[in-house]
Every structure is written in structure tokens, then in C-alpha cells.
Amino acid sequence: DSGVTQTPKHLITATGQRVTLRCSPRSGDLSVYWYQQSLDQGLQFLIQYYNGEERAKGNILERFSAQQFPDLHSELNLSSLELGDSALYFCASSLEPGTIYGYTFGSGTRLTVV
């Protein structure tokens, strides 16, 4: 087990709905990263938090938001869902921001919007 835990593993919801994806980083890691993986776009960086603060923002839609809590777990909120939001959402963690040792990834949450 890599230590990064994502829940739920699968999520099926209807268009227009709102969902929350949860990520618990590996023990001791302070940085959390969210990525969206889709067939046509590959892995797209969404957002990064370090010790509770937003550090970097990527191609994250305004309908999406995230936060990192004092216990370092993070949540990604997706609202007004559209069919195109169906994807695999990965969370990764690292000890420091931009560590040269790379990230540890979770197993992802597969979101299906119907």
C-alpha cells in the first residue's frame, strides 16, 4: 500500500449534482496534489496544497474547488457536474512541495456522470 488513500473508489452521479472526493496523504507528507485523468487529455494537474495552503493551480474549473484541512487530508469538490467531468481523479502527496523524489499517488476515484 502506497499510503495515499482516496475515497470513494467509484462514484456515479447525475449531471448537475455535486460530489466530494477525499484524499488522505501518506503519513508525514505535507503536500497534496489533485490530478484529473481522462482518455483524451491524459493527466491534467488541477491544484496543489502544502500544509493547508494553496500552492499551485492548474487547469481547474471554477465549478471545482479544493481544500486541505489541519489534519492534512484534502477534499476536492466538484459541482454542477457535466458529462465531460467523468474521469479518474488522482490524489498524490509528497513531503515537500515539488520534491525531487516524485509523488506518491493514490489509487484514484473513478467518477461517472450520467
Add this chain to the structure above:
Amino acid sequence: AQRVTQPEKLLSVFKGAPVELKCNYSYSGSPELFWYVQYSRQRLQLLLRHISRESIKGFTADLNKGETSFHLKKPFAQEEDSAMYYCALRSGGSNYKLTFGKGTLLTVNP
């Protein structure tokens, strides 16, 4: 802006054949390059970091700054190497995110 290009979406080789997965990057500073692998239905795993000059599972990758490339190579492919491979770049400074290429699906046929 930083960019990672993996020109091959699909790559198919026979077992025992050499394999090279191409990765080119665009970045003006000193990049840090990584290769990640994702086996079927599993999470992404770090395979290689260019700074460590390591060989993992028989794979190696050399950073060529002149050609802005970081190709992944293995002299003799194995069936268990079949997976999705992503090249990633981390720029220096305060930009902490990893930028991934779109990935290459490697299939090693028996």
C-alpha cells in the same frame, strides 16, 4: 510554459525486443524529469528520476538537454512491462507541479 510531449500513444513490441518510449520536453530552465508507470487498473508509480541515474526493472532514461529529451529504454522487453508510461517534468523555482505527458501505452506481445 512547460510542456511534455510523448509522441507515441501506442507502442507494441515483441518479448525480448528493445523498447524505447520517447519523451520530449519544453522548459527554459533546469528541469527535473521523471517516468511514471501505471499497470492495468493500478495507481501511478514512480519508475525513474533523472537525477538518480538509476536503472529500475531494466529501464533506464538519460536526460539529453541538447535535444530536450528523456527517452525511456529497455534492451529486452518483458510481457510484464505492458503498461501505461508517463513522462513528467517538474520545473524549478516556485512552480511545484508535475506536468505529465499524455502517456504511451506499451504492449509487449509474447
